[in-house]
Amino acid sequence: MKTLTLKNKFQTNVTLVTNDFIDNYMIQANGEFVKVYLFLLRHLDDPCSSLTISTIADCLNNTENDILRAFRFWESEGLLSLEKDEEGRIIGIELERTPSIAPRKVTALKGAPAAAQPAARERKPAAQPASQPAAACPAEPKSKAIPLTSFKAQKELKSLLFIAEQYLGKTLSSTDVDAITYFYETLGMSADLIEYLIESCVENGHRSIHYIQKVALSWSDSGITSVEQARQHSSAYNKNCYSILGAFGIKGRAPAPSEMEYIKRWTSEYGFSLDLILNACARTMNAIHQPSFDYTESILKKWLEQSVKNIQDIETLDAGFIREKEAREKERREKELQRKSAAKITPAPTKFNNFENRSYDMSDLERKLLQQ
Numbered sequence: 041m042k043t044l045t046l047k048n049k050f051q052t053n054v055t056l057v058t059n060d061f062i063d064n065y066m067i068q069a070n071g072e073f074v075k076v077y078l079f080l081l082r083h084l085d086d087p088c089s090s091l092t093i094s095t096i097a098d099c100l101n102n103t104e105n106d107i108l109r110a111f112r113f114w115e116s117e118g119l120l121s122l123e124k125d126e127e128g129r130i131i132g133i134e135l136e137r138t139p140s141i142a143p144r145k146v147t148a149l150k151g152a153p154a155a156a157q158p159a160a161r162e163r164k165p166a167a168q169p170a171s172q173p174a175a176a177c178p179a180e181p182k183s184k185a186i187p188l189t190s191f192k193a194q195k196e197l198k199s200l201l202f203i204a205e206q207y208l209g210k211t212l213s214s215t216d217v218d219a220i221t222y223f224y225e226t227l228g229m230s231a232d233l234i235e236y237l238i239e240s241c242v243e244n245g246h247r248s249i250h251y252i253q254k255v256a257l258s259w260s261d262s263g264i265t266s267v268e269q270a271r272q273h274s275s276a277y278n279k280n281c282y283s284i285l286g287a288f289g290i291k292g293r294a295p296a297p298s299e300m301e302y303i304k305r306w307t308s309e310y311g312f313s314l315d316l317i318l319n320a321c322a323r324t325m326n327a328i329h330q331p332s333f334d335y336t337e338s339i340l341k342k343w344l345e346q347s348v349k350n351i352q353d354i355e356t357l358d359a360g361f362i363r364e365k366e367a368r369e370k371e372r373r374e375k376e377l378q379r380k381s382a383a384k385i386t387p388a389p390t391k392f393n394n395f396e397n398r399s400y401d402m403s404d405l406e407r408k409l410l411q412q
Contacts, residue, residue, distance in 0.1 A: 109239075201217060
């Protein structure tokens with residue numbers, strides 16, 4: 041098969057993207073971050089462009105926090121620098137020249153013949169310093185995190201710690217640093233996922249590193265590895281919380297920490313769906329006419345022991361309970377009838393009829409009266 045020759049006849053209205061960016065940065069970056077960088081390139085030399093973070097977010101169908109997160113990522117990569125005012129607001133962006141780093145190996149597309157690959161692929165790699173022997177290409181890791189032995193990982197973690205200080209509003213303690221390093225290295229969470237983790241916890245009013253660590257472990261157990269998965273999980277979790285509060289008639293406030301513990305236990309540990317939990321909340325209100333997480337806990341714990349999985353299981357239990365109740369009521373009525381029947385046959389003694397009555401012979405009395 042002959043090699044295809046590509047020709048470019050576009051002279052204007054184009055955006056140039058360097059090969060270094062494609063080979064060394066794009067393949068490792070989050071897709072949303074790449075969109076932001078390409079958008080900035082598109083408007084780099086446009087004299088009519090008047091961009092704001094809000095405008096970029098609207099054009100790319102993202103939130104402003106997503107745009108700021110992308111800016112910080114590319115700044116940590118050295119591809120742009122942010123100009124800020126005295127209040128820390130971004131007022132300018134300067135795109136930097138892509139640093140020259142060793143190119144990464146790009147795998148050929150499946151089905152493509154070897155002869156069709158560009159000649160540039162056949163160039164020998166640049167000689168490495170004697171102090172750094174060439175290493176074999178490692179197997180693809182399961183997580184997106186880079187081992188801390190690499191320079192990029194150290195740089196990424198340093199940037200992440202700086203971002204965490206901004207969100208938490210304090211200088212990080214050794215415990216905070218150890219926790220964030222644990223998220224990155226042990227749990228295998230990517231830098232953008234850890235940043236979203238801290239951001240979402242702070243937005244919900246939780247700045248404690250212990251709380252953040254609990255959420256991180258929960259995400260890890262749930263198999264969450266990307267910001268999009270975390271966003272969907274958080275959205276569903278928040279929906280559950282406010283739906284449960286609404287079932288109790290509680291509005292206008294967020295769940296208290298103790299209430300969050302109950303909700304987390306019901307959804308994560310017990311594994312109940314939202315409709316089952318709301319059903320238990322409704323039964324609580326019908327029974328005691330006031331919200332009580334303890335009472336609902338007793339209902340759900342009993343359902344857990346009875347292996348309830350769905351609404352149909354509850355209906356089956358309710359039907360069985362009604363049959364047992366009717367049987368007990370029938371038995372009670374039968375015993376009551378038997379007791380009343382026995383009372384009619386043998387009258388119970390009273391204080392007016394608790395001695396033997398006298399018996400008189402009226403004929404004998406009449407005879408005695410006539411003899412007098």
